[in-house]
Amino acid sequence: MKFSILINEGPYQHQASDSAYKFIEAALEAGHEIFRVFFYHDGVNNSTRYTVPPQDDRNIQVRWSELAEKHDLDMVVCIAAAQRRGILDENEAQRQGKDGDNIAPGFRISGLGQLIEAGIQADRLVTFGD
Amino acid sequence: MAILHTVNKSPFERDALESCLKHALAGSSVLLFEDGVAAAVDGTAYADQIKGAMENVSLFVLGEDLKARGLGEHKLIDGITVVDYKGFVELAGKNDTVQSWL
Numbered sequence: 001m002k003f004s005i006l007i008n009e010g011p012y013q014h015q016a017s018d019s020a021y022k023f024i025e026a027a028l029e030a031g032h033e034i035f036r037v038f039f040y041h042d043g044v045n046n047s048t049r050y051t052v053p054p055q056d057d058r059n060i061q062v063r064w065s066e067l068a069e070k071h072d073l074d075m076v077v078c079i080a081a082a083q084r085r086g087i088l089d090e091n092e093a094q095r096q097g098k099d100g101d102n103i104a105p106g107f108r109i110s111g112l113g114q115l116i117e118a119g120i121q122a123d124r125l126v127t128f129g130d
Numbered sequence: 131m132a133i134l135h136t137v138n139k140s141p142f143e144r145d146a147l148e149s150c151l152k153h154a155l156a157g158s159s160v161l162l163f164e165d166g167v168a169a170a171v172d173g174t175a176y177a178d179q180i181k182g183a184m185e186n187v188s189l190f191v192l193g194e195d196l197k198a199r200g201l202g203e204h205k206l207i208d209g210i211t212v213v214d215y216k217g218f219v220e221l222a223g224k225n226d227t228v229q230s231w232l
Contacts, residue, residue, distance in 0.1 A: 001223050008232070015164045015195075019138070022194075026215035032223070124222050127230035128138075 003027050004122035005037045006115065008129030010045035011060035012053070016128040017046055021063060023126065028071055036074045036118040037064075039107070043129070044082045047075070049104035061104050068106030075107045076114045132157055134225035138164035138232070141176045146231040151179065156186040159221055161213070163192035167199060172207045184209055192218060 009016035024034055039046050051061045068075050089109050093101040119125045135154050141147040147169050162170050169176050170191040193212040203212055222228050
């Protein structure tokens with residue numbers, strides 16, 4: 001079965017990032033496919049590579065990048081939500097005249113159409129948020 | 131159409147569970163997780179409402195989130211099924227769609 005995942009809450013805000021991560025792990029373990037993980041609203045804050053949590057805490061952002069690499073996940077960040085919150089890739093940083101980008105490995109910035117497609121293409125869309 | 135409803139907030143904080151139970155049709159499943167697990171405990175102000183709903187819908191609770199909050203399985207309302215993340219995934223697959231009450 002194909003799952004798409006929508007994450008609407010930032011890391012360390014409450015529990016959505018952790019719940020979504022564990023759901024995805026369990027789904028992959030059971031042999032399901034993850035069509036896409038879409039980060040929307042404060043969820044885009046999962047995608048900055050500048051997070052530096054204490055060493056004895058889980059690093060939610062790095063954990064996403066590692067999971068994406070291991071399972072070839074398509075992790076998409078909403079562009080409008082990202083720009084509001086200062087999440088930029090190289091192209092957007094140049095286009096907006098900013099001095100650097102901060103998107104973490106494994107994430108890509110795109111539009112809401114990607115969420116609609118994720119809902120259409122997957123058998124189930126599961127939302128995590130606050 | 132069978133729907134899996136997920137509720138992640140305590141009924142003492144938000145009215146998501148109440149809205150969910152009002153909308154859930156007979157044959158649906160409701161999964162309590164994150165702070166939503168508080169509703170699975172027997173003896174609370176919401177226990178009767180949940181027991182009433184269980185005549186038509188199946189109630190599930192995520193064991194890991196229950197344990198994280200120090201809520202033992204012996205405290206649960208009779209008839210609520212404890213699942214793990216594997217069970218969560220199975221519920222999502224078994225139902226036709228998943229509705230998250232945020």
